[in-house]
Amino acid sequence: MKxxxxxxxxxxxxLILAFPSVTIDAGTIHGGKCKDGxxxxxxxxxxxxxxxxxxxRFEPPKVYSGKYAxxxxxxxxxxxxxxxxxxxxxPPGTKSEDCLYLNVxxxxxxxxxxxxxxxxxxxxxxxxxxxxxxxxxDGCSIADAGSIFVSINYRLGPLGFMALHSxxxxxxxxxxxxxxxxxxxxxxxxAFGGDPEKVVLTGQSxxxxxxxxxATLPQAPSLFKSAIVxxxxxxxxxxxxxxxxxxxxxxxxxxxxIRDKPCLQSKTTADLxxxxxSDRLLHTGLGALDGLGVLNRNTxxxxxxxxxxxxxxxxxxxxxxxxxxxxYNQREGMMDTLTKYDTTKAVAALTAADxxxxxxxxxxxxxxxxxxxxxxxxxxxxxxxxxSLAVLFAISSVxxxxxxxxxxxxxxxxxxxxxxxAWIYEFTxxxxxxxxxxxxxxxxxxxxxxxxxxxxxVFGNLDFDFPTQNTTCTGSQLEWNLSKEMMSLWTAxxxxxxxxxxxxxxxxxxxxxxxxxxxxxxxxxxxTPGTIDFSACKFWAxxxxxxxxxxxxxxxxxxxxxxxxxxxxxxxxxxxxxxTMMFAAWWLFLIVAxxxx
Numbered sequence: 001m002k003x004x005x006x007x008x009x010x011x012x013x014x015l016i017l018a019f020p021s022v023t024i025d026a027g028t029i030h031g032g033k034c035k036d037g038x039x040x041x042x043x044x045x046x047x048x049x050x051x052x053x054x055x056x057r058f059e060p061p062k063v064y065s066g067k068y069a070x071x072x073x074x075x076x077x078x079x080x081x082x083x084x085x086x087x088x089x090x091p092p093g094t095k096s097e098d099c100l101y102l103n104v105x106x107x108x109x110x111x112x113x114x115x116x117x118x119x120x121x122x123x124x125x126x127x128x129x130x131x132x133x134x135x136x137x138d139g140c141s142i143a144d145a146g147s148i149f150v151s152i153n154y155r156l157g158p159l160g161f162m163a164l165h166s167x168x169x170x171x172x173x174x175x176x177x178x179x180x181x182x183x184x185x186x187x188x189x190x191a192f193g194g195d196p197e198k199v200v201l202t203g204q205s206x207x208x209x210x211x212x213x214x215a216t217l218p219q220a221p222s223l224f225k226s227a228i229v230x231x232x233x234x235x236x237x238x239x240x241x242x243x244x245x246x247x248x249x250x251x252x253x254x255x256x257x258i259r260d261k262p263c264l265q266s267k268t269t270a271d272l273x274x275x276x277x278s279d280r281l282l283h284t285g286l287g288a289l290d291g292l293g294v295l296n297r298n299t300x301x302x303x304x305x306x307x308x309x310x311x312x313x314x315x316x317x318x319x320x321x322x323x324x325x326x327x328y329n330q331r332e333g334m335m336d337t338l339t340k341y342d343t344t345k346a347v348a349a350l351t352a353a354d355x356x357x358x359x360x361x362x363x364x365x366x367x368x369x370x371x372x373x374x375x376x377x378x379x380x381x382x383x384x385x386x387x388s389l390a391v392l393f394a395i396s397s398v399x400x401x402x403x404x405x406x407x408x409x410x411x412x413x414x415x416x417x418x419x420x421x422a423w424i425y426e427f428t429x430x431x432x433x434x435x436x437x438x439x440x441x442x443x444x445x446x447x448x449x450x451x452x453x454x455x456x457x458v459f460g461n462l463d464f465d466f467p468t469q470n471t472t473c474t475g476s477q478l479e480w481n482l483s484k485e486m487m488s489l490w491t492a493x494x495x496x497x498x499x500x501x502x503x504x505x506x507x508x509x510x511x512x513x514x515x516x517x518x519x520x521x522x523x524x525x526x527x528t529p530g531t532i533d534f535s536a537c538k539f540w541a542x543x544x545x546x547x548x549x550x551x552x553x554x555x556x557x558x559x560x561x562x563x564x565x566x567x568x569x570x571x572x573x574x575x576x577x578x579x580t581m582m583f584a585a586w587w588l589f590l591i592v593a594x595x596x597x
Contacts, residue, residue, distance in 0.1 A: 019076070020108070024188045027068030032076040033108070036463075040143035043104045043192075044133070045079030048184040049177065051098035052155065057265045058162060058169045060176045061100055063183075078103075078133040083269045085157030085276050085302070086129035089436075089452075093133065097159065097269065102181055103132050105139035105149040110193025117494035118194040120185060120224065121151040124205030124231075124452075127174060127303055128157050128276075136435065141460030147491050148194035152181035154210075158272055161302035163240075164247030167261040171243060172310045178214055179310075182223040200494035202228040204455060206303075209233050212324075212411060213304050216315040220322055226497040227324040228490060230458075231332060231451060232407045234295045236316035238305040246300040249281035286364050286547065291340035292395065294362045294403050296547050316410070319418040323497045326408035326509075327425035327454070333399025335451035337392055338443075350388040352376055358395055366546045373539055374398055404451075406537035409518075412509045422509040423499055424520040426532050427454040429482060433464045433473035441473060454523070457483040458490055478525055485527040505529065514538065 019030035020041035031043035049061035056062065080096035110116060119142060123130040132151035139149035154160060154177035163171025186196045201224040203211030208229040214220060215227040248258045253275045256263035267275075276282060283290055287299035295301060306314050341347050355376060359367035374397060379390035408424065415422040430448050434441050435456045447453070456462050460483050462475030475483070485504060493499045499506045504527050507519035515534035522530045 020106075022191050024191050026064070026066065027071040027073060029068075029073045029075045031104075034105070034140035034144065036140075038140045038144040039108045040105055040140045041108050042106075042139065042143075043075040044077060045075055045101045046073065046104060047079075047101050048152075048181050049100035052100060052159075052173075053097045055265060057097065057159065058173065058261065060173060061180045063180060064100075079153075081131035081133060082153055082156050083159055083272070084129045084131075085273060086126060088125045088129045089123070089134050089136070090125075090129050091131040091133035091135075095269075097155075099131075099153050099155070100177055100180075101132075102150055102152045102184065103139065104189075104192055105143035106192050106194075107143050107146055107148075110148070112191050112193060114193035115190075115195040115198070116146065116148050116193050117198040117491055118148040118150060118185065118189055118196070118200070119490060119494050120182070120199060120201045121149070122154070122178060122201070122203035122207035122211050123151070124203070124207040125156070126233075127161055127206045127210070130156070130207075136455055136459065136461060138459065138461060142487065142491075145460065145487055145491070147494065148189060148192055150181075150185055150189070152178055154178050154181070157276060157302050158247075158250055161304065162247050162250060163243045163305065163307065164251060164258060164264075165244060166248070166258045167251065167264060169247065169261060169264070170307055170309070171247075172304055172307055175210060175213060175304055175310055178210060179217075179219075179223070182214070186223060197225065198494050199224040200226045200228060200490070200497075202230065202458075202490065204230040205233055205451065209235065209237075210304065212320065213237065213311060213315045215320045215322055215324060216313070216318045217311070217321070220320075224322065226322050226493045227320065228493060229324060229326045229408065229411065230454060231328055231404050232326065232411060233403055234297075234303075235407050235411045236297055236314060237311065238299070238301065238303050239297050240305060240307070242298045242300060243303075243305040246281060246302070249300070250275060250279050253279040286550075287362055292336055292358055292361070292399070294399060296362075296544065298548075316414065319414040320411070320420050320422070323421040323493075324411075324415060325423045325425065325493060325499055326412045327427060328400070328404040328408050329449040329451060329453050330426060330428040331396060331400060331448040332404040332451045333396035334447050336399050337396045338446065341392065347392060348388050350391040352387060352391065355391045355394055359398070363543060363547055364550055366543050366550075370398065370543060373536075401536050402540050402543070406534070406540045409515065409534045409537045410541065413511055416509065416511055421497075423506050424509045424518065424532065425523060426520065427457075427523045429453070429457075429479070429524050431456070432476050432479060433462070435464065454486075457486045457523070460484070460487050482523065482526060486523060489521075489527065 021028050021030050029043050031041050034040040047064045049064050052061060078093055079101035080094040080099045081091045082099035083095055083097055084090050132153050137151055142149040154174040160174030161171060163169055189196055201211050209232055211227055212229050212232055212235055251258050251264060254267055281300045287293050287296045359370050363370055374394055376390045376394055379393045383389035412422040412424050428449050431453060434444050462479055462483055464473045488501050489499045492501050506521050507529050512518050515537050517531040518534050520532045522528045
């Protein structure tokens with residue numbers, strides 16, 4: 001924790017007065033000022049829980065109830081990021097188990113009587129990686145536009161989602177971290193100028209699944225009034241048997257008894273990270289296809305589950321308890337696909353057999369009906385007959401529909417069954433600038449509206465400066481306008497639990513025959529009310545029913561192994577972001593891609 005020293009406080013009173021500051025029960029928090037002409041301030045690294053270390057590892061978080069030393073907290077620099085078990089969108093700087101901190105941005109002129117709307121962010125990363133201090137999540141633009149913005153760190157991987165009842169480890173620690181952070185917002189946000197009655201909880205990807213899970217809990221309406229779910233990956237959580245089997249295998253990989261919590265608590269974080277890579281079970285079974293896996297309820301992974309206490313019912317059947325926006329990006333699956341096939345040689349070598357292997361690795365005996373619904377011939381017509389490119393786009397389309405588009409749709413359908421208001425969107429805009437520092441500008445047209453593409457627009461962060469690429473790119477005026485519209489709609493959701501403004505009316509979601517002509521919002525070159533075709537989602541509901549039935553009778557997979565997996569450190573379904581080494585030969589791939597008409 002970063003405390004202001006007594007010497008600094010006594011020697012430089014003028015400097016202290018220059019700090020923006022807020023006083024809460026724990027003491028006075030001194031923050032910093034946003035740059036680039038933004039009339040906003042920030043407070044970074046504010047503790048909301050005791051450090052979950054030592055005997056508190058794997059335990060529910062304990063509320064931070066202390067006082068800041070000398071009555072002051074230096075909140076001008078980020079706190080540590082939680083221990084990482086993947087490499088997706090990882091903030092720079094220190095990684096530590098002592099990571100339960102949050103960031104707050106406010107308009108510079110906000111006071112405790114301002115009662116401003118509050119937007120809360122839950123980052124994605126497959127619940128294996130990520131953090132609040134990733135550059136794309138900077139809240140200065142949101143605060144400059146007149147809202148309070150809060151982002152909450154939560155524990156990841158086995159530290160945040162491991163369950164092993166035989167050892168007294170009950171899982172969903174990361175979900176409980178978020179609940180405690182939300183409780184902090186309710187208690188303290190008024191001091192920053194926020195209104196605890198005007199809070200929207202927003203998450204993306206795995207963060208969207210976590211937000212959806214929290215939004216289905218009985219206490220949700222007391223913690224926030226609405227939610228926004230961007231690119232939800234799996235609304236139906238893992239089964240208890242899958243989670244227990246995963247925990248047992250992981251314990252054995254660490255050479256601990258499945259009843260020995262002290263052994264598990266004694267391991268170094270490096271041990272924990274290495275075991276995720278070497279535990280064979282995490283790379284076994286349907287949906288665990290390294291690089292291109294699509295999670296199902298029985299895929300071994302560190303993920304939320306129905307524990308009967310924190311999460312008492314399956315969120316997919318209980319449904320949300322607050323008004324919610326659900327949305328997806330037009331080409332979600334392209335991020336997965338281009339992460340797996342990241343060289344010209346890999347793309348050119350793709351065959352129909354690779355497509356079949358992808359389908360079988362994720363859906364088993366249901367693969368043949370998927371192949372009939374998404375035949376390669378459907379994609380070859382758009383690629384001048386190129387089989388390799390057809391495979392690339394077919395895999396991308398299958399991932400988009402099965403994992404993201406239909407997850408959001410089914411969640412919205414369940415909301416209407418519970419008489420809870422819902423809205424839906426499709427993000428279709430092809431950005432001028434790349435938005436991730438691992439993605440070269442030359443590849444932008446290939447990705448299209450891929451996974452994560454909407455994030456810069458809802459944050460108002462369209463100035464991209466990537467030193468690693470020695471490139472700077474600024475969004476077009478059209479894109480800045482689109483961003484302004486999306487930001488205003490997201491803020492309206494916090495303000496009134498309805499995503500409409502004086503300029504834009506967002507039609508409410510309703511179930512239509514066969515999912516055709518579903519009313520929603522299309523974010524293309526502008527924000528346009530329209531209709532979206534969800535007719536494929538009935539098909540995917542049937543597929544997952546087949547997979548669940550197959551899993552119910554399947555032979556158990558091997559329980560553990562210390563053999564090194566050749567795959568990536570996270571379950572394949574979690575690999576939804578480019579890695580640092582990705583795209584080395586994408587300029588060559590563009591030659592191949594030029595065949596697309």
